[in-house]
Amino acid sequence: MVAAGTLSRGLAVLSCLVGEVEGVPLARISDQLGLPRSATHRILATLTDEGFVFQLKPSGNYALTLRIVGLGLRHLATSTITGLAKPVLVRLARTSGQLVRLSLADREQLIWVAKEQGATSGLRYDADVDHGHVIPLDSTATGIAWLSALPEDRALRLVARQEQPRRHPVGPEFPRSLADVAARIREAREQGWARVHESNERGISAMAMPLVDAYSGEAIGAVSIAGPSILLTEGRMREILPALRQTVAELGDIAVALAGEASCTPSPPAQTKATDPSFEKLGR
Known part of the structure; x- marks a missing residue:
């Protein structure tokens, strides 16, 4: 080079x-x-x-x-970690022209902690209702991407235990069983990124990649791109995949600090079942 x-x-x-x-x-x-x-x-x-x-x-x-x-260290002393991630997220938002979000893991749940909107006009997706909330693991690209970087048995247990209230109508491709979720996790693991179309929300598609600490191999979160399904098509996802991959690689350089900031953030109310439900069906 x-x-x-x-x-x-x-x-x-x-x-x-x-x-x-x-x-x-x-x-x-x-x-x-x-x-x-x-x-x-x-x-x-x-x-x-x-x-x-x-x-x-x-x-x-x-x-x-x-x-x-x-x-x-002088720069870190006056910056938050999500603030340091902002320029990278802004660039991806501009490249994709869609909503870009960073999520971080807090023990057994994921939380969206930062977002940048890349759409400047026309049809766009704004998810203010979701920001700062616990992320559904079963139906979002973010959740599937994070789970794909975990051992399969742990990933499925996390899905089965999560009882997530829905803040908007789910889409027609919402998973109907744990087997459906497992299939999506396997696909994401094989290709290195997750995708959903009209799953967690009607009319919305999304893609995501897990954010992994390069030193420990621990999955600490995910970076996602979401937008109207009519715009964020399968072909468009393929076009912007290299930009998403580059963003994840750059954020990996501060992965340890990102994880530390997530652990210092007060957690939303726990939304898990007291005992594991049946693995046959997702309880809704």
Whole structure:
């Protein structure tokens, strides 16, 4: 990968050094970025002069100083995690032209915690009634996406235990049994993302991908795109899937902090059954 422009090249070099406690030799940085050795050396020299990089002895490898960490901590001190996620969500909303939402897991439930509307005119979907509420796991793309990243037995138990009041009429594709939900979870697990058409709400389609902590592998939430079914068709979902995938990858960089913020947020009233109902039918 050849980074274009001085700033881009400098940022690419810094990215190469992230997580490298023992440092990285100049040759490896040069090869990884597809840059000439001389150009790589000049960039490293500039970053060293500015205090972002230092050279380890006796290896000669280059490593990051604490200056970047300090800048990050200063920024975090004045920002909420959902605030940090906002620019990424805004970009996806503009690309998709639909409603984008971030959900986070709080123990055994999901909550929508941030949203951005990408539709500027015409037919659009606004879900103010849902924002901040516990998410139905069985009928939403968000719920299915999150469940697909969990062990199957745990996922199905969570669905069976949730007693979710419906705040709007469900659609004709609403799942009628736990077997229906299980099939959707398996499909989402196989393809890496979930989709529903007129399931949780009549006339609305949605797609979502699970947000997973890259270090622990824990599923901490999901990112979804929802809109009128006439606009968010199967073909349109395929078109914007790369943008959704990129958004999830970027938010994965702050996944640990996102999970921490969710655990500090007061939970809505619990809406689970005292005992597991039959796995044959979803009780409604």
